[in-house]
Amino acid sequence: MQTVKKFRLQQLNGLQSHVARYGPLKQSESSRPSLPNPFLPLLNPHTAKWRPPKYSLRRQAELVKMAKISNTLHLLPPGPKFAALDHAVPPIADELASTSEAPSKAAEDGAWSAPVEWQGEFKSKVVSGAEIGSRLYSGKKRMFKGHRWERVLEKRKRKRVVLMRDMAKRVASYKAYYHRRKPNPLKPARSAKAPKLPF
Known part of the structure; x- marks a missing residue:
């Protein structure tokens, strides 16, 4: 008092x-x-x-x-x-x-x-959900929006499953691509340009 x-x-x-x-x-x-x-x-x-x-x-x-x-x-x-x-x-x-x-x-x-x-x-403002004691989350799809990494976690998991499913094929394609581009010192140069003169 x-x-x-x-x-x-x-x-x-x-x-x-x-x-x-x-x-x-x-x-x-x-x-x-x-x-x-x-x-x-x-x-x-x-x-x-x-x-x-x-x-x-x-x-x-x-x-x-x-x-x-x-x-x-x-x-x-x-x-x-x-x-x-x-x-x-x-x-x-x-x-x-x-x-x-x-x-x-x-x-x-x-x-x-x-x-x-x-x-x-x-x-006094009329807030929806005040009568049931849920003013904060009334009219919202999710109770808590969460961090960004939590919201995109499910999408990242699905993408990861697809990538791991085809990983062997992707690794083979990667190695074959660079194997084809790897120069062989015993073979002549691929370039057919005329050599430049020193003067």
Whole structure:
């Protein structure tokens, strides 16, 4: 929970610097405060260029894992590592606030666990094969393309069988060809050209 709490406090404390750099956020219809979604890329209105997400996919996955352990998934913004369906987890912030066992702790939790409106829309991609747990190899002929020598191995084996089957004939033809071309020192030269004069 400390990891999620640190994440939320960083987002709340960095709101003023974000507004000073990128301009004010869009006003939400509800009374909840608005925060930029650090899991999504952001369009800079001054340069018209996209800024990458503040948190990498690896850090997002770590935050989601910590939030699942501490049952605080509702405090994280939607992102690539956090499906929108996971937000259906019942929040526990209201339960903590309603308890009278530790009023100081409840007041402290209300500062960082209060509901906020995350700016930016996350569009989840529909990947074929995700429902059966095979996103990587869905729609592919081979499970793994392999190295090039593995892909051409069967063709090379067939070619090798053909070459070895006719190897004796090929060796005899090779030797006969060079035997015919081998000059005989006892025979006259094959060339019938007239000898060149020394001058």
